[in-house]
Amino acid sequence: MKQLRSLFGVAVVVIAMYLAWKVMPAYYANYEFQEFVESQARIESYSQHSEPEIADVYAKKAAELDIPLTASQIHVQRMGTELTVDSQYDVHIDVPVHPFDLHFTAATKNRRI
Numbered sequence: 542m543k544q545l546r547s548l549f550g551v552a553v554v555v556i557a558m559y560l561a562w563k564v565m566p567a568y569y570a571n572y573e574f575q576e577f578v579e580s581q582a583r584i585e586s587y588s589q590h591s592e593p594e595i596a597d598v599y600a601k602k603a604a605e606l607d608i609p610l611t612a613s614q615i616h617v618q619r620m621g622t623e624l625t626v627d628s629q630y631d632v633h634i635d636v637p638v639h640p641f642d643l644h645f646t647a648a649t650k651n652r653r654i
Contacts, residue, residue, distance in 0.1 A: 559636075560636065563634050563635075563636055564634055564643070567632040567634065567643050567645075568643075570606040570607060570608055570632075571608070571645045571647065573606055574602065574603060574606055574608055574647050575647045575649075577599075577602050578599065578626055578628075578647045578648070578649050579649045579651075581595075581598060581599065581602075582624050582626050582649045582650075582651040583651055585598075585624055585651075586622070586623075586624040586651045586652070586653045587653060592617040592618065592619060593612065593617075595617045595624075595626070596612040596613075596615040596616075596617050597612050599612070599615045599617075599626065599628065600612035600615060603615075603628075603630075608630060608632075609630055609631075609632065610628055610630045614628055614629070614630065615627075615628040616628065622652055622653040623650065623651070623652045623653075624650070624651050624652075624653075625648075625649070625650045625651075626647075626648060626649050626650075627646070627647075627648040628646070628647050628648065629644070629645070629646045629647075630644075630645055630647075631643065631644050631645070632645065
């Protein structure tokens with residue numbers, strides 16, 4: 542009985558490590574993309590680039606990070622001195638028993654000084 546319980550404990554730890562190995566890259570890529578969105582919005586709020594050009598910049602960075610996001614899915618809006626960026630995407634995590642999707646949102650609002 543004691544062997545069975547310890548074997549079960551090892552199995553739980555191995556499953557948790559496997560899930561972390563599958564899920565953590567998606568969370569890390571989202572973190573990197575969100576940081577880029579915020580820093581680039583500060584820069585773009587002072588530039589004269591059009592909204593589609595700004596969306597293309599974000600789409601290129603998303604492609605670098607293997608994020609399934611296109612320029613048409615990135616909503617950029619300028620209103621006076623304010624720049625708003627909003628994007629939502631799903632990442633499919635394929636695990637043997639129960640595949641699932643993670644939903645992420647990368648957004649920011651920046652106002653020129």
